[in-house]
Amino acid sequence: MRLTILNTVPSSPAPLDPWEVLLSGPAPDAVRIGLAVPLSGPLALTAPSALALAGLAAEECTGAGGVGGRRVELVAIDSGRAPEVVAAEATALRDAGAIQTLVGFHTSDVHRALERAWAGRGTYVFTPPHEGGPSAPGVRRTGHGPHAQHAAAIAWLVTHRRAARWVLLGTDYVWPRAVHRAARTVLADLGAQVVGEALVPFGPGDPAPLLDLVVRSRADAVLLSLVGRDLALFHREFARAGLDRRVVRLSGALEENGLYALGGDATGELYASMPSFAASSSSTDERQLELQERHASRSGHDAPVVCAYARGLYDGVRLACALLGAPGGRAAAVPTGAPRLARADGLSFTELRAG
Known part of the structure; x- marks a missing residue:
């Protein structure tokens, strides 16, 4: 490889x-x-x-x-x-x-x-x-860091998508655990709930328990801290289960290559919070x-x-x-702007104003 x-x-x-x-x-x-x-x-x-x-x-x-x-x-x-x-x-x-x-x-x-x-x-x-x-x-x-990356996006979805009940799903290593800690704090401050949480090993696994958790908890939204290929595979199974059009998904690890890998998304319910996105001429x-x-x-x-x-x-x-x-x-720091929130629109992202 x-x-x-x-x-x-x-x-x-x-x-x-x-x-x-x-x-x-x-x-x-x-x-x-x-x-x-x-x-x-x-x-x-x-x-x-x-x-x-x-x-x-x-x-x-x-x-x-x-x-x-x-x-x-x-x-x-x-x-x-x-x-x-x-x-x-x-x-x-x-x-x-x-x-x-x-x-x-x-x-x-x-x-x-x-x-x-x-x-x-x-x-x-x-x-x-x-x-x-x-x-x-x-x-x-x-x-x-996790709070800076996710706080504004979560707040936007709670306000604009009425996402009050959240499930936190991620891979079992350092970054997703930190993301979950930050998300619990942000959601509590917004008056929203964490109604389910799971961390899974790297690599393809049985998605059924995770999908079942989303259904049983009656979640409005899922925060996903899976990465790369694992994230793309989960999204495919999420859609196959018919959840993609009624449960909001937010990811802090979804970029264009991942969106291509899952075949795009036109449901209007898949969001990403990332430092940047590929830009169109109107960006x-x-x-x-x-x-x-x-x-x-x-x-x-x-x-x-x-x-x-x-x-x-x-x-x-x-x-x-x-x-x-x-x-x-010694050198000047790289200019880092605020994280950007975007909604998947087919094989590209449409940016939204989250802050």
């Missing part, structure tokens, strides 16, 4: 293979950034977008003079594997001088393992929505539009979509380059 994905990255240069980099040793005329993205596992469906936008960021950094005159290269690390495996490979590359810094998006159990293992090895930029709480020295988190998100134009110019109009994870990774690579080239490793 990893080699297949790397070979389909549009434009050049493609990310370097970690084992080839270890064998060849450091390149004096290049700065190498470890790119920890899921090339396997539930989030692998986002990898083409992520790799393409990270490549654009590296190319733009090099074109602007690089880091101290050295070109910027990316070394791909498959962060879809077990946390301890990812952490061991990343630290081995750093200790061998094969990479100078680390940027990535992945699930928060991998993030925690990397955060512990990377200590004292420089900067690690983690770009997706995260679980909140303090971060270790050297770790730069550029996404939103007010000027940064997204400009980024899409540069991406299309580099990779063609049939290039992978600029989803929220990919845009976050683009910003993360640009930040890493700035940190490597700045005196004392």
Whole structure:
């Protein structure tokens, strides 16, 4: 899976293979950034977008003079594997001088393992929505925490969709647990109820108990913290059970690649709260539009979509380059706007005003 994905990255240069980099040793005329993205596992469906936008960021950094005159290269690390495996490979590359810094998006159990293992090895930029709480020295988190990401979206749905009875469903790891804690607080403050909750392992499983929980609890809405392929599979079963047109769904992990994977949605009842969404020509998100134009110019109009994870990774690579080239490793933070709420409309999203 990893080699297949790397070979389909549009434009050049493609990310370097970690084992080839270890064998060849450091390149004096290049700065190498470890790119920890899921090339396997539930989030692998986002990898083409992520790799393409990270490549654009590296190319733009090099074109602007690089880091101290050295070109910027990316070394791909498959962060879809077990946390301890990812952490061991990343630290081995750093200790061998094969990479100078680390940027990535992945699930928060991998993030925690990397955060512990990377200590004292420089900067690690983690770009997706995260679980909140303090971060270790050297770790730069550029996404939103659970409360910031979900509060306005939940409030909008309680008010505008009369969603008073909520079921919380997620994968059993760090980020969904944190999302559930934040959601319970937000819903209590709004006078709404949590009438059911479940956490399930990664991977395809029997959706029947989860669907039964939604029916038995007479839920108006479901907050979903499943990710990637698992999220898409659940949505399909939700629709097959006939629940998609009468129960509101909100996800903090649904972007365009996931929407494509589930075949789109035209019920008007599927919502996502993400840092950004792919923009149409009428969008007010000027940064997204400009980024899409540069991406299309580099990779063609049939290039992978600029989803929220990919845009976050683009910003993360640009930040890493700035940190490597700045005196004392200091650089301005990546501008992070408020999370955006959108409703699925076929194979795209229509943004709504949540705040």
